[in-house]
Amino acid sequence: MDRKRKLLLIGWDAADWKVINPLMDNGMMPALESLVNDGVVGNLATLDPPLSPMMWTSISTGKHADQHGILGFTEPSPEGRGVRPVMVTSRKVKAVWNILMQCGFKTNVIGWWPSHPAEPINGIAVSNFFQKATTEYGKPWPMAPGTVYPPSLADTLKEFRVHPGELTAAHILPFVPNAARIDQDKDRRLVSLSKIISEISSIQAVGTWVLENSEWNFTAIYFDGIDHFCHGFMRFHPPQMKGVPDEIFELYKGVVQGGYIYHDMMLGRLLDLVDEETTVMLVSDHGFHSDHLRPRGIPDEPAGPAWEHRPYGIFVLKGPGIKKDERVYGANLLDVAPTILTLFDLPIGRDMPGKPLLQAFEETLEISYVDSWEEIEGECGMHPKDIQRDPIAEQAAMQQLIELGYIEKPDENVSKNIERTVEESQFYLARVYINKNEHSKAEPLLADLYAKHPEQVRFSFNYAKCLESVGKLDEAYEVVSKIIQAEKKPYPQLFLLQGTLEYAKKNYEKALEFLKKAQKADSELPQLHRQLGFVYLQMRRPKDAEAAFYKALDNDPEDPQTHYGLALVMARLRKHEESAEYSLNAIGLLYHFPLAHLRLGIALARLGRYEPSIEAFEVSLRMAPGLVEAHKFLRYIYAYKLRDADRAGRHEEAIKSLTANAGGQA
Amino acid sequence: MITIVSGLPRSGTSLMMQILSAGGMEILTDNLRPPDVNNPKGYFEFERTKSLAKDNSWLEQAENKAVKVIAQLVKFLPTDHSYKCIVMDRNIDEILLSQSRMITALGGNQSTVTNEILKKTFMEQLSKVKHFLAANQQFNMYVVNYNELLSGREAAISRLNEALSLGLDVDEAASVIDDSLYRNRGGR
Numbered sequence: 008m009d010r011k012r013k014l015l016l017i018g019w020d021a022a023d024w025k026v027i028n029p030l031m032d033n034g035m036m037p038a039l040e041s042l043v044n045d046g047v048v049g050n051l052a053t054l055d056p057p058l059s060p061m062m063w064t065s066i067s068t069g070k071h072a073d074q075h076g077i078l079g080f081t082e083p084s085p086e087g088r089g090v091r092p093v094m095v096t097s098r099k100v101k102a103v104w105n106i107l108m109q110c111g112f113k114t115n116v117i118g119w120w121p122s123h124p125a126e127p128i129n130g131i132a133v134s135n136f137f138q139k140a141t142t143e144y145g146k147p148w149p150m151a152p153g154t155v156y157p158p159s160l161a162d163t164l165k166e167f168r169v170h171p172g173e174l175t176a177a178h179i180l181p182f183v184p185n186a187a188r189i190d191q192d193k194d195r196r197l198v199s200l201s202k203i204i205s206e207i208s209s210i211q212a213v214g215t216w217v218l219e220n221s222e223w224n225f226t227a228i229y230f231d232g233i234d235h236f237c238h239g240f241m242r243f244h245p246p247q248m249k250g251v252p253d254e255i256f257e258l259y260k261g262v263v264q265g266g267y268i269y270h271d272m273m274l275g276r277l278l279d280l281v282d283e284e285t286t287v288m289l290v291s292d293h294g295f296h297s298d299h300l301r302p303r304g305i306p307d308e309p310a311g312p313a314w315e316h317r318p319y320g321i322f323v324l325k326g327p328g329i330k331k332d333e334r335v336y337g338a339n340l341l342d343v344a345p346t347i348l349t350l351f352d353l354p355i356g357r358d359m360p361g362k363p364l365l366q367a368f369e370e371t372l373e374i375s376y377v378d379s380w381e382e383i384e385g386e387c388g389m390h391p392k393d394i395q396r397d398p399i400a401e402q403a404a405m406q407q408l409i410e411l412g413y414i415e416k417p418d419e420n421v422s423k424n425i426e427r428t429v430e431e432s433q434f435y436l437a438r439v440y441i442n443k444n445e446h447s448k449a450e451p452l453l454a455d456l457y458a459k460h461p462e463q464v465r466f467s468f469n470y471a472k473c474l475e476s477v478g479k480l481d482e483a484y485e486v487v488s489k490i491i492q493a494e495k496k497p498y499p500q501l502f503l504l505q506g507t508l509e510y511a512k513k514n515y516e517k518a519l520e521f522l523k524k525a526q527k528a529d530s531e532l533p534q535l536h537r538q539l540g541f542v543y544l545q546m547r548r549p550k551d552a553e554a555a556f557y558k559a560l561d562n563d564p565e566d567p568q569t570h571y572g573l574a575l576v577m578a579r580l581r582k583h584e585e586s587a588e589y590s591l592n593a594i595g596l597l598y599h600f601p602l603a604h605l606r607l608g609i610a611l612a613r614l615g616r617y618e619p620s621i622e623a624f625e626v627s628l629r630m631a632p633g634l635v636e637a638h639k640f641l642r643y644i645y646a647y648k649l650r651d652a653d654r655a656g657r658h659e660e661a662i663k664s665l666t667a668n669a670g671g672q673a
Numbered sequence: 674m675i676t677i678v679s680g681l682p683r684s685g686t687s688l689m690m691q692i693l694s695a696g697g698m699e700i701l702t703d704n705l706r707p708p709d710v711n712n713p714k715g716y717f718e719f720e721r722t723k724s725l726a727k728d729n730s731w732l733e734q735a736e737n738k739a740v741k742v743i744a745q746l747v748k749f750l751p752t753d754h755s756y757k758c759i760v761m762d763r764n765i766d767e768i769l770l771s772q773s774r775m776i777t778a779l780g781g782n783q784s785t786v787t788n789e790i791l792k793k794t795f796m797e798q799l800s801k802v803k804h805f806l807a808a809n810q811q812f813n814m815y816v817v818n819y820n821e822l823l824s825g826r827e828a829a830i831s832r833l834n835e836a837l838s839l840g841l842d843v844d845e846a847a848s849v850i851d852d853s854l855y856r857n858r859g860g861r
Contacts, residue, residue, distance in 0.1 A: 086726055086745075088726070393801055393804065397790075397794065399786070400786060400790045400791070400793070400794040401794055401798075403784050403785065403786040403790065403791060403794070404745075404791055404794040404795055404798065405745070406782075406784065407772060407776075407784050407791065408682060408743065408745060410776050410779070410781035410782060410784075411682050411683075411772060411775055411776060411779070411781070412706065412779065413682045413723065413743045414723055414743070414745065414746070415723040415724045433785075455785060
């Protein structure tokens with residue numbers, strides 16, 4: 008094991024290549040450009056729901072939220088007396104820094120979300136409460152207990168905090184050159200801007216101190232600034248959006264760009280503090296719509312701002328043994344932790360659904376596995392068991408005691424807040440299951456939410472989609488009918504859902520009718536043209552399908568489903584090279600896409616390239632063992648092209664077994 | 674010295690209060706919760722314990738008496754008193770079944786999480802309470818298994834009496850144990 012190995016992991020919440028690329032092209036992000044030129048880059052597909060505490064915990068643990076236990080921004084506080092920001096004590100599994108510490112590496116963690124109270128690791132931990140200004144400028148600003156580990160460093164490190172009140176015009180003008188024109192009694196945006204700048208400056212200050220003053224193998228530093236700059240100011244980012252007054256646009260049009268440039272300056276300093284032997288990884292948890300895909304309105308719901316998130320974050324990796332100036336494809340958030348373990352020559356947990364990004368390495372690496380790092384005992388710097396908690400289960404137990412009359416009921420406002428928090432967590436958990444294609448686990452959660460709040464369209468809408476996915480089409484239709492009855496004016500998304508339901512019921516004419524209605528109401532509706540493409544495909548109108556998918560690509564060139572749709576169209580048109588190419592595009596955007604691997608296999612088989620097609624079929628089967636079609640192709644290739652009766656027989660057996668399990672239907 | 678009877682709800686805390694009362698110990702109760710089908714001989718509760726997290730000013734009234742405090746609230750007992758603490762243990766499946774029946778009888782809402790989650794959470798909470806009591810010198814803890822109490826009766830009460838020096842009349846105390854109370858086991 009290489010004890011000299013060093014990795015600096017930097018998190019930039021919501022960083023997006025769509026904003027970065029033009030800035031780098033104009034020489035405005037030189038630090039990032041140096042990393043990009045000397046390392047590998049790629050998109051990092053996010054997970055759903057794209058909520059930062061859940062995503063950053065997936066990045067650090069390599070696990071989905073149902074495994075790691077962080078389910079939103081807030082959680083019920085102990086004893087059921089209120090709601091509090093989500094805490095690291097609710098994380099049920101080890102983060103990479105816990106695994107690294109267990110293996111003898113020195114680790115630091117700065118500002119990760121969530122990381123309060125700071126974990127007792129073998130280096131320095133600074134929690135995400137560190138940078139929050141809780142009092143007015145000039146008044147005492149105590150640091151919350153548990154913010155710094157070891158506590159002996161708390162007095163030293165608290166001096167690195169920057170209060171928004173310390174900022175002067177010199178700090179603000181690079182972002183808003185005409186700030187003097189703003190009437191701050193009416194427009195409070197400068198206050199939120201100051202808060203963002205001071206918070207990331209606090210993290211940078213403590214981060215640089217830690218890099219300079221500690222021995223370490225692994226340091227993780229997380230900045231939430233880009234996400235906040237974007238939520239506050241992306242609607243003023245060029246090009247000017249409809250409805251944004253000229254004067255406001257002129258004032259704030261440079262804030263997002265300024266935010267990125269400031270992050271690049273901070274990155275430059277961090278890079279100055281590490282040597283050439285240190286590997287640097289820069290990631291973001293999701294992107295942020297910066298173009299015509301910016302939503303025109305944000306739904307009035309607790310995680311409404313997440314509608315502005317784009318499903319691709321950034322991935323950059325540079326260091327010894329890493330390729331230079333190359334791209335990695337098909338990466339997602341869950342791949343970060345396995346890749347870090349690989350960098351430290353450590354085995355990957357089989358319970359980690361991601362994969363190490365081996366394409367980034369110059370040499371071919373042998374990967375080893377353990378069943379689960381959770382089962383390997385050892386001092387890892389997690390909080391002791393009696394501090395760790397499952398807030399949702401505890402709240403359920405508390406509610407049971409209240410129902411039994413053994414504990415006083417909290418006042419109505421507190422009760423409502425807790426109830427809302429638990430429901431939000433339940434909703435996010437359901438979406439995690441949907442994201443994992445485990446619709447049957449999501450269904451009861453959404454059924455419960457729908458029963459309690461049929462008026463909340465996000466519950467009913469997702470419930471209907473979930474019912475559709477588990478094949479309960481009539482029930483799905485019933486839910487949709489109720490939504491339509493409740494809404495004064497059906498909106499385009501509903502037509503789209505109705506179209507999708509009719510498609511699932513194989514009523515393609517009717518599906519087309521609804522989708523046309525949706526198109527008439529809003530021709531830019533996300534996913535509309537893609538769905539139209541699939542309907543046309545089923546109606547044996549491949550040319551119309553092709554046109555619809557191209558239109559979908561105009562709208563969003565990085566949608567893997569659309570590339571997959573085009574792969575199907577090309578197959579129908581017997582253009583197998585193109586079909587393979589679109590399948591590869593889809594896989595490049597979303598690696599865990601078994602149908603795209605299957606389609607790639609079919610295209611390659613049609614082209615007579617049997618070896619790579621076998622590989623593609625095998626990948627699809629690893630992801631979705633029930634794909635009978637993959638077995639059928641493999642049986643055919645082994646039996647008739649490669650004359651391998653033994654292997655053909657194995658696939659024959661698999662087909663029989665799957666067919667029997669499916670009640671006689673292949 | 675205050676005697677605390679604790680445990681998860683439906684683990685036999687009311688029965689223990691009856692035993693202590695019959696054995697000659699003074700108990701602190703306001704009888705605000707009347708006997709019902711769930712506890713035909715009464716609950717022996719003191720309403721103000723429910724808000725122990727916010728208010729412990731009533732604790733003076735419990736001096737030299739026994740009072741029922743559910744496990745989840747024990748940690749709010751101030752450490753400027755000394756306590757004898759009887760913790761009731763009972764098969765968790767029986768507890769959950771009994772709780773579920775009681776919630777139905779009270780017209781309340783059943784839990785939205787699975788029994789497995791509730792079971793795990795309650796067991797963890799009880800385990801933490803036991804650790805807290807064991808680690809804290811203000812508390813002298815003794816764990817009584819509900820099922821063994823029903824089968825062992827006098828012997829079980831004698832062991833408790835001796836361990837915590839409660840000064841009970843064991844025969845009188847044991848006389849309150851009624852076989853019919855041992856219900857809600859395994860779906861019966």
